[in-house]
Amino acid sequence: MHHLSSSGLSLPGPSRRSLLRGIGGAAALGAGIPLLSACGGSGSSGSGSKTVSLGSNASDAVPKKAFADVYAAFQKQSGVTVKVNTKDHNTFQEQINSYLQGTPDDVFNWFAGYRMQFFAKKGLASPIDDVWEKIGGNFPEAMKKLSKGEDGKYYFVPLTTYPWAIFYRKSVFQKYGYSVPTTWDELVALCKKMKKDGLVPIAFGDKDAWPAMGTFDQINFRLNGYDFHVELMAGKAAWTDAKVKAVFDHWAELLPYHQDGFMGRTWQDAAQTLVSKKAGMYLLGSFVAQQFTNAADLEDLDFFAFPEINSAYGQDTVEAPTDGFMVSKAPKNHDGVVKLLEYLGSPAAEELYLKGDPSVVAASSKASTSAYSALQKKSFEMIAGAKTLTQFMDRDSRPDFTSTVMQPGLQKFLQNPKGVDSLLSSIERQKKTIFASA
Numbered sequence: 001m002h003h004l005s006s007s008g009l010s011l012p013g014p015s016r017r018s019l020l021r022g023i024g025g026a027a028a029l030g031a032g033i034p035l036l037s038a039c040g041g042s043g044s045s046g047s048g049s050k051t052v053s054l055g056s057n058a059s060d061a062v063p064k065k066a067f068a069d070v071y072a073a074f075q076k077q078s079g080v081t082v083k084v085n086t087k088d089h090n091t092f093q094e095q096i097n098s099y100l101q102g103t104p105d106d107v108f109n110w111f112a113g114y115r116m117q118f119f120a121k122k123g124l125a126s127p128i129d130d131v132w133e134k135i136g137g138n139f140p141e142a143m144k145k146l147s148k149g150e151d152g153k154y155y156f157v158p159l160t161t162y163p164w165a166i167f168y169r170k171s172v173f174q175k176y177g178y179s180v181p182t183t184w185d186e187l188v189a190l191c192k193k194m195k196k197d198g199l200v201p202i203a204f205g206d207k208d209a210w211p212a213m214g215t216f217d218q219i220n221f222r223l224n225g226y227d228f229h230v231e232l233m234a235g236k237a238a239w240t241d242a243k244v245k246a247v248f249d250h251w252a253e254l255l256p257y258h259q260d261g262f263m264g265r266t267w268q269d270a271a272q273t274l275v276s277k278k279a280g281m282y283l284l285g286s287f288v289a290q291q292f293t294n295a296a297d298l299e300d301l302d303f304f305a306f307p308e309i310n311s312a313y314g315q316d317t318v319e320a321p322t323d324g325f326m327v328s329k330a331p332k333n334h335d336g337v338v339k340l341l342e343y344l345g346s347p348a349a350e351e352l353y354l355k356g357d358p359s360v361v362a363a364s365s366k367a368s369t370s371a372y373s374a375l376q377k378k379s380f381e382m383i384a385g386a387k388t389l390t391q392f393m394d395r396d397s398r399p400d401f402t403s404t405v406m407q408p409g410l411q412k413f414l415q416n417p418k419g420v421d422s423l424l425s426s427i428e429r430q431k432k433t434i435f436a437s438a
Helices: 061-078 089-101 114-121 129-138 141-146 170-176 184-196 211-224 226-233 242-257 267-275 286-291 295-299 334-344 347-356 374-384 399-415 417-436
Strands: 051-056 081-086 107-111 157-161 164-169 200-203 279-285 301-304 317-319 322-327 388-390
Touching (some): 051 061, 061 081, 061 334, 061 347, 089 107, 107 114, 107 334, 141 388, 157 334, 157 347, 164 170, 164 286, 184 200, 184 242, 184 279, 200 242, 200 267, 211 279, 211 399, 226 388, 242 399, 242 417, 267 286, 286 374, 295 301, 301 374, 322 334, 399 417
Parallel strands (some): 051 081, 051 107
Antiparallel strands (some): 107 322, 157 322, 164 301
16 A cells, blocks of 8 residues: 555655665665566466466565575475566555456465455465464464464465564663663653753654554553454454553653654654664664664664553563565465475575575574574564564554554644544544445
8 A cells, every 4th residue: 555564665755674774784775766677477377387476575676686595495496486576565565456356476475464364354365274284383373373364274474574672772871871661650760861861762753654653553552462452453443442542641641752853754864863872762663773884883772672561461562564475366386386385484495585685584483593683683582582473553454544544643643642532533433434445
């Protein structure tokens, strides 16, 4: 639908994982112009069992090359050729529905969670329980949960992921004697201290309208738990519920410590205030590291999980957007598809991908972390240790709802925290209309 969960460059605003990809500073990717690549044929599988067609949204240079290396290694091992049809990332996202209803490729790149379940429920994807019998041991429980449809069958093979957390600079915490907050009260107290010390407590930029969704998610699942997050995003719980109001009440308590002028600031500009030590903390995905282009600054970057609010849920949920693969409704080469997915679900495939794209971490708990930076290692451990994983508001819900209702809705709240009751009634009304449509 829009640029939010893309890992590709797009307009009007850059995506969460795009511009200068890389924990540990992977290569810069140039200007924000979508790279439209020549599309292959209608996705026919050519010479019988020796070819698998794959619809790819990896149109950026870095992931495109990393995937090419993975498919080449698979071909060498299996004798099966992967015929890749690459589409511009956003075009792929916008056309996914009609693509899957037409004559799609055998396998296609997609996202875990609700975005996957939506197509599984519509009968536009094939269950892959046979693949999971082979690869199940490679993944932690939370990843398995992320890969299942509402019917309990598997529809997804995860490849890469990255966490959202609160980032800070070790030297700044050392200089002022701050300690990492583990509860809400400690977080608010730390914000007050930072303000007194002349720092911006929380760096923030919401010009592109998606960063605020990350703050909502963290407060919501810390306060109300994972299950409520899932129900709310899937349109099942009411936005007028007192639990939702409580999320905004907590957020309003933190707002005075957010960086001013956020409506005109991109996430990259907000990150620069953390780089220059003008801000104490920043809630974002680990792709924030790509703004730390100086090795010493990057070495100084660290993060902690969003603090506990409700002891019933502690810090058991991690927001970790996860990318991987699905199988279309009637693949032409079933055996080849099974072989490919069993390979893609292996630690070897992930390790090979990450060599080419170190901006993310492996979804598998078995992949070697020896080549990881300290930040990647910590990201990997945080995700592997989570009880439950969420995907971010725009992936855990309908993209049309998040882009047309939630993005402007959250910006309204940020600009006028007192008008929250009428805002929630309006969101609930629009939600009912959107979720009632096909």
